[in-house]
Amino acid sequence: MTVETRSLTDELTEIVGAAHVLTEQELISGFVTDWTRRWTGHTAAVVRPANTDEVSAVLAACHRAGAAVVPQGGNTGLVGGSVPMHGEIVLSTVRLNRIDRVDPVGRTIDAGAGVTVAEAQRAARHHGLDFGIDLASRDSATMGGIVSTNAGGIRMIKNGNTRAQLLGVEAVLADGTVFTRWKELTKDNVGYDLPGLLAGAEGTLAVITRVRMKLVVPPRATKVALVGVESVGGALEFVDTLQRSGLSLEAAELMTRSGIDLVQHHKSLRAPFAEDTPFALLVEVSGQADAQQLLLDALTAGESVIVDAAIEDGPAHRLWNYRESHTEAVGAVSTTPPVKLDISTPLREIESFLAELTVRMRDAFPGVRAICFGHIGDGNIHVNLLDVADDQREAVTDMVLRLVARHDGSISAEHGVGRAKAPWIGLGRTPVDLQLMRSIRSALDPAGILNPAILPSNPQP
Ligand SMILES: Cc1cc2nc3c(=O)[nH]c(=O)nc-3n(C[C@H](O)[C@H](O)[C@H](O)COP(=O)(O)OP(=O)(O)OC[C@H]3O[C@@H](n4cnc5c(N)ncnc54)[C@H](O)[C@@H]3O)c2cc1C
Incomplete structure (x- = not known):
């Protein structure tokens, strides 16, 4: 640990209390490895702020110290975006776990970023409503996480993605500034859709602390x-x-x-x-x-x-x-951490994509098992590759993602780009598009401290 990091840790301790700055290896191990066990990083500290003010103070301190930060919710993201691969400080939202309000008339829920999807569902169901997003990771995935990845899930065909449920957001920028847009209007076109911009930003633009989301009327049966x-x-x-x-x-x-x-x-x-x-x-x-x-x-x-x-x-x-049980079974039987590629193609292309994938896998990677499943109504297929040797990971990923691009598809349908697909982002976006993303990023986080290793970032001075 460097002298600078040690003094930053002291400052963080003053903000959130000693019990919520974790530095011991056995306490932080669950925060530095992701759900798939494919990505393991390291960190000097995991910080667990209790409210937006503490998140703001934590980020301001990290900003002053020039320390990079990785926001983390339930750590169920499958692309390594929540893991501190380069020694970043982990900002865990686990204590932002309060549901402030369910409004059964306006059909909205106000919840902390650390509230899990299952908790939001239970709160909504208590009022005869439901939360529009559902996914198999519901017991751990958080509101901040699903917004930041713009999660889709099994009800997307009916309710749309997470961005479509998002009405309001409270978030903290990299320098500690608190941004709040807290409306419950479904029609509100005053300028840019900034909450919508944070949806899918994978923790690179701000740390989300609270969200206001729509609720849906569940089917009777x-x-x-x-x-x-x-x-x-x-x-x-x-x-x-x-x-x-x-x-x-x-x-x-x-x-x-x-x-x-x-x-x-x-x-x-x-x-x-x-x-x-x-x-x-x-x-x-x-x-x-x-x-x-x-x-x-x-x-x-x-x-x-x-x-x-x-x-x-x-x-x-x-x-x-x-x-x-597919995700669990795939993880349990593969002899190596599965390569998980979450892709989409236009509906007309799915059949030919899967047929071509089968042939190419058999010819080029005969030892690799491909298990494909997913939200077919949205053109979304999870390509899971089992028994991939370490030295084959890059080649097999490259083959699949290039095939996706040739079928007019997306290399990331719902999990985000994270680390897993970072080298292939150019297959999904043009150079101008990527440059616009960099510009937005540097406008919100000029020092580049928020999740700097993922999505297109600006070279640091
Ligand atoms: C069994 C299983 C099934 C799944 N099924 C689906 C599915 O059907 N559809 C789907 O879309 N995904 C699915 N996922 C992937 C995953 O659950 C989602 O991506 C989920 O949205 C991640 O939420 P999380 O709280 O775990 O976020 P994390 O994994 O902790 O973080 C994900 C990303 O968001 C950022 N982040 C987290 N919280 C914040 C915050 N408060 N502010 C700013 N940035 C933040 C992180 O830095 C990271 O880049 C599944 C995963 C598993 C394990």
């Missing part, structure tokens, strides 16, 4: 179907049939036979269908009283592409388990 299909085209055709059926589509998730097999073994589940199919589609729908009949009609209409189907009343945890 849902039906869940797990449908075996022969092809990706068939899955998309069935999604289209459902969208035209008068039902409201709440979720549409694609899985492959190999992914289902993996989950089945890992979780000791029964095979979902009597007959094996190369793909399975999980859909959740809501609608009028005759939702069951409409769903059966849609399944009959889709006979040409559907091999088998199982239907249950929502929430249908048993059927969802096949989908939601």
Whole structure:
């Protein structure tokens, strides 16, 4: 630890109290490694401020000391963006965990950045409402984290992404200045959408301390179907049939036979269908009283592409388990930390992208297993690559992301760029676009102390 860092640690201790500046190795180990265990960094201190004033004082002190800071919420981001790979101070939002208000009339929730998605859901449900974002990491992922990554998740097809839920934000800039835009208006076009700019900024523009988010009216009842299909085209055709059926589509998730097999073994589940199919589609729908009949009609209409189907009343945890356990199963069985590439393509390209990916993986990386699944209705596929040797990581990532670009897709559909995809950011954005991002960054953080190693940053003087 340098003399400068030691005196900064003292200053941070004065701000948040000794109990909330962690420096002991055993206390900080959970903060310096990410959920996938692929990214492990190091830090002189993890700071846990209790409110916006303390966040402001912490950032002002780091700014004066020229110390870089990585904001961290639930640390479930899958791209290494919350990990201090270069010895940055970790600013944890774990104590910003208060839900200040649920307004059942305006249908909004005011919550600290460290409140988890599951806590927000519970608070909303207490008032007969729901939180519009849902994802399998709900018990750990935080409001600050989902805003900063502009998370999508399993309800995006119905409610839109996190940016679409965001009404107001309180955030602290790198020098400690507090920025607040705290409206509950869905229509408010006075100048730039600065809260929207912070959404997806991956902690590079400000530390979010509180958010005001929209809530949604939950469907009265849902039906869940797990449908075996022969092809990706068939899955998309069935999604289209459902969208035209008068039902409201709440979720549409694609899985492959190999992914289902993996989950089945890992979780000791029964095979979902009597007959094996190369793909399975999980859909959740809501609608009028005759939702069951409409769903059966849609399944009959889709006979040409559907091999088998199982239907249950929502929430249908048993059927969802096949989908939601994918990330855990993949992590458990891979002999190396999986390479996780979260991509999207236009719907018309998904089938050819996946077909080409299968052939290229087999030819170029025969020892690597690819397990693909994801939010197919949004064109989003999580490409998980298992058993990738250390010296293959870069080449296999390069191959997949270039293939995505050739199919007019995005190298980051919902997890962000983080460290995992930083070298490939040019595949998704033009030089002018990247330069504009740098300009915005230097306007908000001229000293470049906020998460400096990710997204396009300016060379330091
Ligand atoms: C099992 C599993 C399932 C998942 N499913 C989905 C899914 O369906 N959809 C999806 O989009 N993602 C998914 N994820 C990824 C992850 O949960 C999301 O990216 C989530 O938004 C991260 O939230 P977090 O609080 O854990 O953020 P962290 O991982 O702590 O941080 C993520 C990024 O945000 C920044 N950040 C965090 N908090 C703040 C703050 N208060 N202010 C400024 N910057 C901040 C960090 O610096 C980092 O760059 C999944 C992850 C897992 C493990």
